[in-house]
Amino acid sequence: MIHIPKLVFAGTTDAKVKDNDVKFGGLPVGLSIAKWPVCKECEVPMTFLFQMKHHRERLPLGKEGRVLYLFQCENEGGCSTWEADSGCNKALIQESGEWSNTSVTELPNDKTVMLPDLAVQSWETKEESEDEQHPAWTHLGGTPIWIQSSEDMGENYRFVVQLDYGFHVKATNLSELPIGETSGYEGKKSYQLKVGEDDFVWISEAGPNEYYCPFANFGDSGSGYVFVDTDKQRPAGKFIWQCY
Numbered sequence: 001m002i003h004i005p006k007l008v009f010a011g012t013t014d015a016k017v018k019d020n021d022v023k024f025g026g027l028p029v030g031l032s033i034a035k036w037p038v039c040k041e042c043e044v045p046m047t048f049l050f051q052m053k054h055h056r057e058r059l060p061l062g063k064e065g066r067v068l069y070l071f072q073c074e075n076e077g078g079c080s081t082w083e084a085d086s087g088c089n090k091a092l093i094q095e096s097g098e099w100s101n102t103s104v105t106e107l108p109n110d111k112t113v114m115l116p117d118l119a120v121q122s123w124e125t126k127e128e129s130e131d132e133q134h135p136a137w138t139h140l141g142g143t144p145i146w147i148q149s150s151e152d153m154g155e156n157y158r159f160v161v162q163l164d165y166g167f168h169v170k171a172t173n174l175s176e177l178p179i180g181e182t183s184g185y186e187g188k189k190s191y192q193l194k195v196g197e198d199d200f201v202w203i204s205e206a207g208p209n210e211y212y213c214p215f216a217n218f219g220d221s222g223s224g225y226v227f228v229d230t231d232k233q234r235p236a237g238k239f240i241w242q243c244y
């Protein structure tokens with residue numbers, strides 16, 4: 001089975017009912033600032049992508065209360081974020097006892113990029129099928145949808161999450177969002193969505209009350225893959241991405 005998150009913009013009415021154990025973009029919760037990973041190549045604190053608490057079906061991390069956090073460098077330096085061991089990305093698993101009640105309220109560095117803050121309103125669970133016209137690139141469980149040839153992280157590591165370079169996000173009332181400029185291109189409207197203090201992304205109409213929202217930099221239309229080793233004492237994660 002695969003589990004597909006139905007995304008909404010954090011802070012909107014759509015996000016009033018949400019899964020509190022998962023979030024995409026914005027700032028991480030439950031992680032102490034001391035653990036915020038720094039890029040080995042450019043030495044700038046990385047960008048937060050995703051976090052989720054252990055869930056028996058959707059994200060088995062081997063122990064109740066464990067949380068998976070995913071970061072990668074989004075600094076303009078073009079660091080080697082696609083490699084598992086370059087030190088330019090980080091998939092870390094925090095034990096339940098390490099949950100920090102002091103939430104991070106701002107980015108650790110002004111060079112650190114923030115991604116759009118997204119919540120999961122609900123989940124769709126279905127059989128994995130190989131011949132779908134529109135496969136669910138972003139999904140938990142099942143198997144990875146590779147763009148290039150398949151990669152293996154070693155026998156202790158199991159695939160758990162695939163994140164695509166952009167998402168379809170529901171927004172019933174766009175006026176609840178910090179929108180700047182609007183533009184029309186080929187009959188499709190795009191909106192400048194403010195992210196963090198002084199950044200923005202362009203979101204574009206993708207259906208009724210639905211917008212395409214760009215997310216992390218995985219090269220040309222790339223996809224990211226998270227693997228975990230759910231060892232009882234020393235859990236660990238690895239992250240890679242591929243693109244066209």
Ligand SMILES: [Zn+2]
Pocket residue numbers: 039040041042043044073074075077079088
């Ligand atoms: Zn870097």
